[in-house]
Amino acid sequence: MKFVAFERAKQGTGASRRLRITGRTPGIVYGGATEASLIEIDHNALWHALKKEAFHASVLQMEIDGKSTEVLLRDVQYHPFKQLVLHIDFQRIDANTKMKKKVPLHYSGEENSPAVKADQCLINHIATELEISCMPKDLPEFIAVDLSNLTKGHSLHAKDITLPAGVTVVAPGSSNPVLVAVVATKAEAPTPQEAAAAAGDNKKKK
Template sequence: MTDFTLNAQVRSDLGKGASRRLRRNANLVPAVIYGGDKEPRSISLLAKELSKLLESEASFSHVLNLNVEGQQESVLIKALQRHPAKGFVLHADFVRVVAGQKVTAHVPLHFINEESSVGVKQQAGEVSHTVTEVEVSVLPQDLPEFIEVDLSNVEVGQIVHLSDLKLPKGVELVSLIHGNDLAVANIHASRVQNDTEEEGAAE
């Protein structure tokens, strides 16, 4: 089970040069906490602790506990700046979670029953995912780690939209709030099947 706690220290030496020194000399990642009714705080985290936390997909959709020199902050990961080539985190943004106030967070989609779906098993179609995560608006205590997309009854030619998803209690999709009913997945005829049909028609 993942421990969603990170230790941090207050960072007073600010600026790009200071951030580079943190990463190079102390294996620390500069970060900032903002939101709520408090002032933003500049902090630093141990790179190896942050990296270990991020190995869990759930860390991106889970309320984290930041222990900042003995003071506890409940936060969500808002943004990560990564090295363009090596992928490690250069800077992290955390937003405070306030009890009773809705938060927005990105939650991964878990696609289930793909192989046993009507479109794949009976019609030899192929599944395409067009969205792998969604932005939700929800109270902190109702924040899901993931949202399931059940493809069992989807046929070839069908498209699954955001409005088709079964959402956990209290969860709203930000795109739907703004009137954007995006496509999430579809099942289409396989390329092999299409090629075979075209050859038959040509003959």
């Protein structure tokens, strides 16, 4: 995905405020072998780009003065109640160095799973994105996760899903985080043996 940016000469709160009044958003690009660069982007174009999932989870082509640089979106600051982007950060990437990035999880097939069709369970999407490590050329826009084999009483973990080639999971604090949980919607009726045992307990109490 490609976007156009322009070099920005001035920095500071006052300069950034004046820039926003003209319909442009201040930003910065850092990383790589060169120093950080101040940039500005047309706000309307940026606002529409931010609505696209690919802008958040793929390698972007940033064009400045006719030159293209590969970057990743790293941070966006929004106004607390206005539809306004206050500032945006990008990181340059090295095609020969592994990178870390959170990518969206696209779930499908849960309505056909035994947990839903046979047991009327609810599927709880605990994670909507997953941090991965890969070379820039292997960065997926999203990871597809098939839930059609989910069964009652089981959860889906990171190690249970099929990752694209060259991609590994980065999971601080947990080597195998839970992505999806199966939740029962109602209490099951007791088995005849359980019912008989409960009846016997009630008689003893009388």
